[in-house]
Amino acid sequence: MTTAATVDEGTDNPYALSHLDALESEAVHIFREVAGEFERPVILFSGGKDSIVMLHLALKAFAPAPVPFSLLHVDTGHNFPEVLDFRDRTVAEHGLRLHVASVQEFIDSGELRERPDGTRNPLQTVPLLDAIVKNRFDAVFGGGRRDEEKARAKERVFSLRDEFGGWDPRRQRPELWQLYNGRHSPGEHVRVFPLSNWTELDVWQYIAREKIELPAIYYAHEREVFARSGMWLAPGEWGGPRDGERTETRRVRYRTVGDMSCTGAVDSDADTIEAVIAEIAASRLTERGATRADDKLSEAAMEDRKREGYF
Incomplete structure (x- = not known):
């Protein structure tokens, strides 16, 4: 123990x-x-x-x-x-x-x-x-x-x-x-x-209890994003945005991080651990289900x- x-x-x-x-x-x-x-x-x-x-x-x-x-x-x-x-x-x-x-x-x-x-x-x-x-x-x-x-x-x-x-x-x-x-x-x-x-x-309650530092990307911040497949994606060299996709500045945070091309941000004002915990407690979607396009490729992806x- x-x-x-x-x-x-x-x-x-x-x-x-x-x-x-x-x-x-x-x-x-x-x-x-x-x-x-x-x-x-x-x-x-x-x-x-x-x-x-x-x-x-x-x-x-x-x-x-x-x-x-x-x-x-x-x-x-x-x-x-x-x-x-x-x-x-x-x-x-x-x-x-x-x-x-x-x-x-x-x-x-x-x-x-x-x-x-x-x-x-x-x-x-x-x-x-x-x-x-x-x-x-x-x-x-x-x-x-x-x-x-x-x-x-x-x-x-x-x-x-x-x-x-x-x-x-x-x-x-x-x-x-x-x-x-x-x-x-x-x-x-x-x-x-x-x-x-x-x-x-x-995980977030443990982070709060242990005072574990995380990348700032997990907390609400202003970021350039564009909409694709129901998610807010970050522009980058990987190929986004495409023609017809418009970038805009939004206050967002990331629930999970991975490849920029398939990891979406969520609209959020949660800029503290306590606010993030309250936001997650009210959510009915898992982080991957809400923000990972690679898991949406098929039912058994x-x-x-x-x-x-x-x-």
């Missing part, structure tokens, strides 16, 4: 954990379990809020020792500059090692081709799998949560991937009593999701990509 127990609301037991303490304890246990079971784990770190919380938990899990894992970012080349700056500052602050798998390098070499719609999120799979093989990573931490999307709701905390990085829901193992089976054959690896049981609201090796 990493923090003093706090009294849970609705109980008189002074030793009961709050729901945030319980989630934190579970995540810390998962990090330590992976450290004991695997030889070369790595943490996916993009500078987005979920990966920031995940790194914060890893730092807690092994303090005062350093985190025994390196970080990996699959860079699409179309990331938000604010987020990349935050990523680099965080890596330098904690003295961590960062591996960057570049989608642009694979495009330049001819191993990948640009999509007609300009989005590069679906192109991340090949660089990701290449980095896993080259660095012999046997466990890869991701910030996916079950509340984000229905395909992710099927995911186990320890998600076995085959020698091609593919996910087969029929091969997932039971995880009773927080017992995790990391056994895998040569060439296979395991994706690990310490935040599986968290919700978007849990995420599941199809996961079978190919995506997170």
